[in-house]
Amino acid sequence: MKIFLDTANVDEIRQGVEWGLVDGVTTNPSLASKEKIADFSSLVRNILKVTPGPVSIEVVATDYNGMVQQAGKIAALGENAVVKIPMTLDGLKAIRTLKEKRIPVNCTLIFSPVQALFAAKSGAEYVSPFVGRLDDIGEDGMFIIEQIKTIFANYNISTKILVASIRNPVHVLRSAIIGADVVTMPFEVLKKLPSHPKTDEGLARFMDDWKKLFPTGDFPL
Numbered sequence: 001m002k003i004f005l006d007t008a009n010v011d012e013i014r015q016g017v018e019w020g021l022v023d024g025v026t027t028n029p030s031l032a033s034k035e036k037i038a039d040f041s042s043l044v045r046n047i048l049k050v051t052p053g054p055v056s057i058e059v060v061a062t063d064y065n066g067m068v069q070q071a072g073k074i075a076a077l078g079e080n081a082v083v084k085i086p087m088t089l090d091g092l093k094a095i096r097t098l099k100e101k102r103i104p105v106n107c108t109l110i111f112s113p114v115q116a117l118f119a120a121k122s123g124a125e126y127v128s129p130f131v132g133r134l135d136d137i138g139e140d141g142m143f144i145i146e147q148i149k150t151i152f153a154n155y156n157i158s159t160k161i162l163v164a165s166i167r168n169p170v171h172v173l174r175s176a177i178i179g180a181d182v183v184t185m186p187f188e189v190l191k192k193l194p195s196h197p198k199t200d201e202g203l204a205r206f207m208d209d210w211k212k213l214f215p216t217g218d219f220p221l
Contacts, residue, residue: 003021064097105126126162
């Protein structure tokens with residue numbers, strides 16, 4: 001399972017890459033607005049440069065012609081650029097056109113299995129179901145991932161399931177158990193994943209015992 005960061009913060013991406021945990025990045029207009037930068041083009045180019053894998057960059061047009069035009073500009077920014085297209089009828093039409101142009105698409109704002117199926121049939125390379133937002137309205141967001149996984153297996157669909165709107169480590173665990181292809185998460189969630197209180201407890205005990213042998217903390221090898 002690939003790990004993506006859901007951010008537009010270059011420092012967070014650099015840190016995740018240095019840890020060896022980040023395979024790609026997803027962005028959106030809301031994340032970009034948090035960075036409060038004047039030069040959006042430079043921000044995107046920096047993200048593409050520091051990210052070792054795919055970077056999803058979202059169009060802001062909502063009509064077919066506008067989405068296709070903006071997608072071309074995004075694709076020209078770098079080989080690892082992926083265009084995010086919203087799940088709408090115009091979006092599906094744009095996805096089919098971009099597939100013909102060999103421009104990879106991440107279909108975003110998916111909240112049902114049928115939406116994911118239609119995006120895949122249109123040629124999306126990724127579908128992004130928003131599990132956290134479904135949880136927010138009292139649904140089990142992860143159940144949609146199970147359903148999409150089953151549908152794609154039924155028909156040998158190669159479109160990748162990219163689990164989005166992840167809020168906690170449990171979302172990541174369930175995604176891995178189900179067999180999702182990618183999870184994208186905020187930096188704060190990423191930092192929590194390698195941690196466990198029993199790991200911290202065990203390490204503290206080992207260090208205390210070592211200091212009983214070598215009070216200075218030396219490593220005599």
